[in-house]
Amino acid sequence: MSIAPFRIAVVIPCYKVGERALEVIAGIGPECWRIYAVDDACPTKSGRLIAEHCTDPRVRVLYHPQNLGVGGAVMTGYRQALEDGAQIVVKLDGDGQLDPALLPLFCAPLIDGTADYAKGNRFYDPDGLHGMPAVRLLGNAALSFFSKLSTGYWDLFDPTNGYTAIRAEVLSKLPLDKISQRYFFESDMLFRLNTLRAVVVDIPMAARYGDEVSNLRIGAVIGEFLGKHLRNFAKRVVYNYFLRDMSLASLELLSGIGLLGFGTAFGVYRWHESAEAGLATPAGTVMLAALPVMLGLQFLLAFFGYDIATVPRRPRTARLREAEPPAPG
Template identity: 40%
Template structure:
């Protein structure tokens, strides 16, 4: 128990034989349950978890499904056990347990229902993070702001998080993205339910293990996800819920489409019939001379609006 709240820690692990024991032994004594999830490891990660002497550990073994699948498996078991707050500490020992209270306190104090570590606060906190990785994180932070709607949030790929039981119950964990964009998708899904999220400054810790994310490929792949996530969030939060903003989104999109086709139709009329409306003849002439090699060229007289 921590401040009269039951605490669970989900530990996703894939081929973490080298560091899983070090991670398990670092979990603070006030944590009530440890949900160690072996995500189809090919090494002896699962065996080391089984043999680790700690009665709090509950081993979950599953086929390899990605970090999101592993974390949600821990979340689901924590919900079954009625745990008040569930944190995530990856099996590579990169998440310093001394900062766990910093994630738990805002939830207990009612200031947030989901907390995330932030390594991008200053150069001191980014110590050990390469320049390329920092650039990748800043790029993903910007894209995530647009997709998730949490504009004050930084370092979305930081997996050191904590979430309340109440917030977890609102999510359909089966629909959450299971790959490396899991953290981003969690934020998108949380925003639909207006869950309060708070960034918590936590330094990066890199030692024997390096991140498995390849940012060059990840940013390109995830960019397509961000586009879909933005559309999905806008539709489900504003249109489905009949929010006035949804009406603005729909009307704006509809007017944009109508405007595009209207200009196209007017240009076609001008090219074929020499007939144009609303003073767009000049624009049509420019387009026609620039892109079309046609014998219908003619001078266009534009009447000033003040006449």
């Protein structure tokens, strides 16, 4: 499928990337319409380096007066791409870990109407993981599980992958000022996309690691990410299952939490009471505590089964086109 008629923009956040950003720009093919290099108050002046040494007429360098983080840099590029009339916006990192030659693969599902947002997945082919450091491998696996929980996209993996592409129609509906400005922004994007019921697909890709130094430390952020994932999960459940709509799954969730909480609290209280008295807990009391716990777990499993089954499958861009009035005769 040809992608030439589409105005495809590429956003590259630049912070301590130096000449590697020039190599990334040089690798972007002619299918790209415009390139935005966002200097996020880089102390090594990456933006100035690009402006002075890059002769590609598609490149525009945007500058931040103060550092906002990688997410803030991407949002700046997104806003400028929307203002300039881009139809698809791709995000690439400036450190060279992401292959610009894969850009058509990321744009294809957006162009053919099967997805609203595409992201990379470095875990799809196990043979391609040999170059990934072990700490990153384990950290990404843990973050992927929590991301499934908070975003509702149970069929996706590798949430911190920085290679993404999004349709402008969907991007324009996102609250860009509310999306996390630091490293959590990719996961936060997925959470926001789920509230729009946008279709997201994984694009298999190989991990590339050279001599670049990543600014992301998985061990340092995993606690922060966990808290934010739990927050987004609570917000998503309240919005999708109690404000936007109520269903049998809503009742299953409430029943599961209530029964599990009652059974656990009652069991702990009676166990402590029996221990203080030096007596064995009666079998009937044990069952009275265990039964609500088992029923609560069953209700919660039923809720998550429903949640997994309702991952968005119909692209938002297709729904928007159907809602448009027909062109005058």
